[in-house]
Amino acid sequence: MPSSLGVRIDRLSPERDELMPEYSVKFKTLDTNLVHAGRPQPHVEGAVVTPIFQSANYQMGDETTYDAVRYIRLSNSPNHHTLQARLAAVESAEAALVTASGMAAISTAILSHVQSGEHLLTQRTLYGGTQSFLHQDATRLGISHTPIDIAAPEGARTWERALTPQTRLIFVEAISNPLMEVGDLLAVADFARLHDLVSVIDNTFATPVNFRPVELGFDLVVHSATKYLNGHSDLVAGAVIGSTASVDRVRQLLLHLGGSLDPNTCFLLERGLKTLALRVRRQNETAARLARFLEGQPSVRQVNYPGLTSSPSHRHADRLFSGFGGMLSIYLGDAGLAERFLERLTLPIHAASLGGVESLVVRPARSSHLGLEQDERDRLGISDDLVRVSVGIEDADELIADFEQALAP
């Protein structure tokens, strides 16, 4: 029976057929699929929840290829099958692959589609880890890249100038970190198709609740599942989602690089995923209220939030997204004021990472983008007074009141 990855899950023997569950169940809506898509059919021993299959290896059947052999590193345990079918369903895609981290998803997705001597186009500001991977590791492997402005009004005409005969892939983020920029993503997908580039988008900040890039024509969606997909700041995981052919190509490399997810973490991620729609819609609402409040504060120089009509990203976000997300950032004038603000806040936790149920605040220049040189951070607008906020699911009034006291002169 073909699985969501197009891999044959061969039967051990005819009489065991009824014991081998299928993972292809899918419903009509995102909310229902988050809870049920890919659940084992029949339920394992009647269990309502997919049990943890803490077994590295499985009895041999009549496997004829290496990747049909069942082994955790090959991402084909029942926990992997359930989670992968669920993620594919919620991103409107054919297939998904879970990985040991968001960076494993990103690096493996890129390296499986680009060779030494080839070239990528990338959004100007990206997650710090992605940026460092491209600058350091990809460059060392002979893979070059050119940053482009995907929000530029002239769009594709300027991107064309960055193309070379070796350009194979374009990598962007749905909402960029930490400036919450939303580019002309529809034009990016069209541009990639026209120039025969593999289009890869990091959908971590938007989540499939607000945006499903495959529906727009993107080839591959990557996630740090550490963030919203899990939503409880208690694990590290990633995902690559797209067509069966593209995901299988990533999977072939993951077999060798080894960044597979273990079944325990699959189980936790599956549990977190069930409440994604509830959490993200609440975070959309609270972040929008907080952004409007902050915009009215004299001590806040600028608020970056695509839901604000004053944001240059609003036009694209409004057209493509069903919600604007739970992330925002603010400029407070200087690093000292930013530090004082962080010290005065009593409710949000001062910590890196994002997307959990608890509100977090951090200065990107001191965390996610600490790996970049100062002049590069300045050029990108990631100044020392920038504070990024990941809005949780706490009471909105209580959260806003805490921001208000922390911003008082």
Ligand SMILES: *Cc1c(COP(=O)(O)O)cnc(C)c1O
């Ligand atoms: C955190 C993050 C990553 C990296 O994910 P890890 O799970 O930490 O490896 C990649 N992209 C974005 C947008 C992120 O926020």
